[in-house]
Amino acid sequence: MLTETDRRQLDDVGCLLLPGVMPPEVLAALRRRTDELFEEEGALAGSEFKQEPGARRLANLVNKGRIFEEIILTPRVLECMAHILGPRFKLSSLNARSTEPHSESDQPLHADSGAISDEAGYFVANSVWLLDDFTAENGATRFVAGSHRWRRLPEPEFHHPHPEQQLAIAKAGDVIVMNAHMWHGGTANRTGAPRRALHVYYTRWDQPQQQHQKRWLSTEVQARLSPEARRILALDDPLNDAVSATGSGKSGFMK
Numbered sequence: 001m002l003t004e005t006d007r008r009q010l011d012d013v014g015c016l017l018l019p020g021v022m023p024p025e026v027l028a029a030l031r032r033r034t035d036e037l038f039e040e041e042g043a044l045a046g047s048e049f050k051q052e053p054g055a056r057r058l059a060n061l062v063n064k065g066r067i068f069e070e071i072i073l074t075p076r077v078l079e080c081m082a083h084i085l086g087p088r089f090k091l092s093s094l095n096a097r098s099t100e101p102h103s104e105s106d107q108p109l110h111a112d113s114g115a116i117s118d119e120a121g122y123f124v125a126n127s128v129w130l131l132d133d134f135t136a137e138n139g140a141t142r143f144v145a146g147s148h149r150w151r152r153l154p155e156p157e158f159h160h161p162h163p164e165q166q167l168a169i170a171k172a173g174d175v176i177v178m179n180a181h182m183w184h185g186g187t188a189n190r191t192g193a194p195r196r197a198l199h200v201y202y203t204r205w206d207q208p209q210q211q212h213q214k215r216w217l218s219t220e221v222q223a224r225l226s227p228e229a230r231r232i233l234a235l236d237d238p239l240n241d242a243v244s245a246t247g248s249g250k251s252g253f254m255k
């Protein structure tokens with residue numbers, strides 16, 4: 001399904017817009033469940049991973065609704081992940097991030113998990129699922145095209161604009177796939193409404209999961225998962241247990 005132009009864009013720019021991945025009923029279900037969880041979890045929302053000034057977060061979402069179990073297997077997104085990460089990869093985490101109305105500053109530019117590609121290639125890739133339109137005013141993700149190829153990280157606390165940054169302007173229901181070594185970050189929301197998104201984050205087979213899924217998923221959820229979901233979550237992979245079990249799930253920079 002990926003065209004040669006799409007592949008080249010992922011290689012050269014580092015991100016690709018997939019329009020209309022979420023049909024209206026899926027978008028509505030994801031919005032509903034995300035809002036319910038923000039309501040239920042209140043001040044604790046996101047605490048399994050991290051909390052962030054100016055944004056509300058949720059973590060460990062595969063454990064928190066069947067709709068999330070389904071979206072981690074979206075073929076168009078998995079095809080992009082395989083292009084970036086190679087044929088063997090797994091889910092690293094599924095979190096939500098809602099930029100708060102009238103938030104004051106841009107999130108620092110970063111690569112996810114503070115990762116620089118290694119001798120085997122790229123090992124982190126993210127997909128940003130837009131639950132609201134991303135506009136120039138409401139906190140669209142910024143990115144620096146090609147920076148995944150520079151093999152270095154931006155300075156810490158890079159809140160200011162980068163001279164080469166662009167904004168990922170897109171519609172609710174779209175997905176933006178990113179080589180997560182590419183420098184990127186959220187921007188300030190200058191509107192009166194939240195800007196909600198999910199981060200469905202994958203990593204190469206030999207790397208730790210950001211949230212060790214086997215430890216974070218309830219027995220009930222694990223028991224009902226399809227073989228395909230078990231595989232993408234690396235639930236039956238002893239190597240994943242060895243590399244992921246020691247982490248707290250909170251380490252690394254922003255995701």
Ligand SMILES: O=C(O)CCC(=O)C(=O)O
Pocket residue numbers: 097107112128139140141142184185186187197254255
């Ligand atoms: O939500 C966004 O616009 C991007 C956020 C991001 O890059 C992060 O939290 O690591």
